[in-house]
Amino acid sequence: MRHAINVTIIIIVCVFALLFIANNVQWMPVQGSAEAALIDRLFNLHIDTIIVLYVLVNGILLYSVFVFRRKKDDPSEGVYFHGNTTLEVLWTIIPLITVLYFAFLGANVLQKTLEAADDELQVVVTARQWTWSFEYPEWGIASTELNLPVDRRAHFVLYSEDVTHSFWVPEFRLKQDTVPGQEHHLRVTPTRVGTYKVRCAELCGTSHAYMEAAVNVMTPEDFEVWRQKRLGIYVPTEGEAGVEPQDPVALGQQVATSAGCTACHSVDGSALVGPTWKGLFGKTETFADGTTGVVDEAYLHESIVNPSAKIVSGFQDVMPKNYGDILTETEINGLIEYIKSLQ
């Protein structure tokens, strides 16, 4: 009995100490969505339960290791008892109720993450090896970055063109695979203005690690500005100095990452899936059909909008064919300037 009291006291003290610590740890990335708040609450409840069980098992185990050890040259055996049905039933029933309760909570939260809203913004997400593209069917715009207005429910319709990928924005806490030949749905309400990344979570081949795209959660006003710019109908308000011209090289560098170019094209000379961009401009390339050509602006432009036209010898025709649709002419020119700068 003395031992039972000792170990109970130790366990209670340790549980409270660890709970205190755990509640002051930032377990997750920032909460970027309404769903994140729900999921984090459920996760924290999991953590609390884990701590109780962790201390319970380790407490009894370590107490036994230190207190019930055999003294040197003690030939006697332990106290003989071989079971206790009441205890066994208890530690079957209590965990059973606990896990079923967690499953019940889980079902409720899942239900909330699935709810549709009337004013939701539909975004068609297409994944392919190893880039993402985002279309807004409402306005017929497409982009390599995912731009979302804050506090408005977004409805993603997810497709894949080749293999299984997975749409994951850690700050949103939600994940959905994109499966070739199937249509899947994911809904999220972003609640925090900021820049995040969608990261492919399902191993999808060579450049899986680099299959990322920027996610920009904007104020409704900023989103409206972006939408209008994208549609080419943006009128600068009074006092605003028009669209500030951006350095094309800087723009190109930004697009290279956001559009996923650097997943396959290195900028340091190493060969990945596609030819490196370092020293590319001005070089004479040999193509798969045996012809040669000098890399100039026209060639680069053609290779971006119609990548199958000329395939550099030793490489495969695997580059997505839709960059002409999802990149603006300014962005393409930026890319070309950026490539030219990489000598």
Next chain:
Amino acid sequence: MPTWFRSLLGFIIGALAGTIVFIAVRAIGGLPLLSADLRPLYAMAVFSGLVGLMLGIDKELGLPRGLVGMAAGFVVGILTTVGIRSLLGLTPWDSERVWVVGAFVAPIGFLLGVGALSDWLRWIVGIHTPDQHGPPPGKPGWFRYFGFDQNHKVIGIQYTVTGILLMGVAGTLAMVFRTELLAPGLQFLKPDTFNTFISMHGIIMIASILLGVGGMANYLVPLMIGASDMAFPRLNGFAFWITVPSAILIVMAIFFGGWDTGWTGYAPLSVRTVMGVNLFLIGIFFFGFSSILGSANLIVTALKMRAPGMTLFRLPIFVWAMLATSLIQLTATQFIGLSFLMVVLERNLGMEFFNAALGGDPLLFQHLFWFYSHPAVYIFILPGLGIVSELLPVFSRKPLFGYKWIALSSMAIALLGFMVWAHHMFTAGMPNALRLPFMYTTMLVAVPTGVKFFSWLGTVWRGKLFFPTPMLFVLASIAVFLIGGLTGPPLATVPTDLHLHDSYFVVGHFHATMFGGFVFPFFAALYYWFPKITGRMYNERLGRIHFALQTTGFYIMSLTMARTGLLGMRRRIADYDPALNIQNLHVIMTVAGFAIFIGVLIGVYNLVVSARRGEVAVMNPWGSRSPEWQIPSPVPEHNYEEPFEVVGNPYDYGLPGTAYVRMNGHEKVAAPGTAALPAR
């Protein structure tokens, strides 16, 4: 001729033969005779040189004969395909298809060469062959370990040693890519090499675990139940030897571009990736035969060959665990074989099972795959948990708390294991009508697992614990498996899994279940039965160093993995975003990983050296009641001189005057260990 000269000659002839075969195959394929990258040629020459060396030592050795048979199998398969293709008017050489057929024939060639089919083939033509006992006439004792043998103890050791070798290969791969992950950016691996390495690490570790399980089962179960061998000794040898060509096929994949699908081989990626994936898929297909046949053998043995008086509830608890394991292996393994075979057929014969564009279903692969691969996790851990339950009473000097509950919880886990597979697919795009029931069933697994934990606590409570190396590993198993167990429910709950799925959290969880459920108990078993197997004691000091490195290393590594995953680290990525601020965590994981690696190396060194030079062990160093400790070490060829009788409960430590077995007219009352063991 002296042996050294014959082996040297053998090496040279072998290397030359290997080089000629290599060039000949390229010639058949119409390729330039030498490839630009000469490494495959060197590998082939060294490998066939080693085969020649072994044949030089003794030309009747089974292993090199099997390897020659395997090479012949490849040649036969390749030539047949080339022939059929020319008859059909196709281009005779199609790299992928000829190698695939070769890979299907090669294991058969290996089995013929090693002699695993010899007796059966003779039976077919009506020739009687007697059971084989001891090394073949005129051969030294070590000879039987390198060829086909029917004795369960030999086969057990063959399984175990092969398992440890593969663990070494897979562990080395892990160290390579863990080093790559020390910093963001690519250091020295290309993305494809990284992906191949993680894929190989996963599947070779799994093969290694299955071999380790087979090793423990084969060596221990007949001894524990008082049988002289397994029910079907030839099937037993066959089940081991088929794993060798399978493992070779998997490793060979690296010379065919590797593969980048992970060990899961998800279609359609596995259909579209490089041809090395075929060898991995076919290797696992053949490996499955070992699981199915080995488990059938074990079930029959455990149910039909028990000593008199050994009722089911007087069965050693490890045998219960192995029964549960074998039931899963016997009935689930077919599904991974099937799913992998379907990918091979889709790649090579255009049967579009998983191609959505032609009416196939990519999710079908995942269902078939996980229908085996989730229960497979219980194949890996149930034997280990059985070891924990088996050893804990001995080192606590107390009965196993709740014997029947523990025995039945293994069965409950085995049964529930079949109803939870789709929890691997919560984000895969399954209907919600499937996500919810699989969440509930998955949660239920926590209940029988919890019963085991609490029963272990009941076992150590008020015991007289002592802590030689095996007990330290048992305690570490519990502590580490606890991490694996407790990180399970957040993954089983759908909404939290939506964040955690495919992140490093899963990697941490999975490694904790594998280390707690297999690796730590496996080493506990190795140290515990080492004196029984070799007749010598291991070095206690090195054992403790191994324990300290592996336990602290692993504890830190798995918790850090889980932490990194919460922050957004995905699994299976060659490079990570520096913006995630997780480089420090990766440094910790790599250092901890190396601690584990060095610990295991020290452990293996300890076992190898002690097997030759260790102190001679007393008969029953741990004071166990179990029958195998009441006979001399190493165990005689036929185990028990006379059959023993079970007269009591296996774990009644502390009940004076009782025994588990009566042997040669004596009840074997066990006293606490009397060997030179420290008290603490």
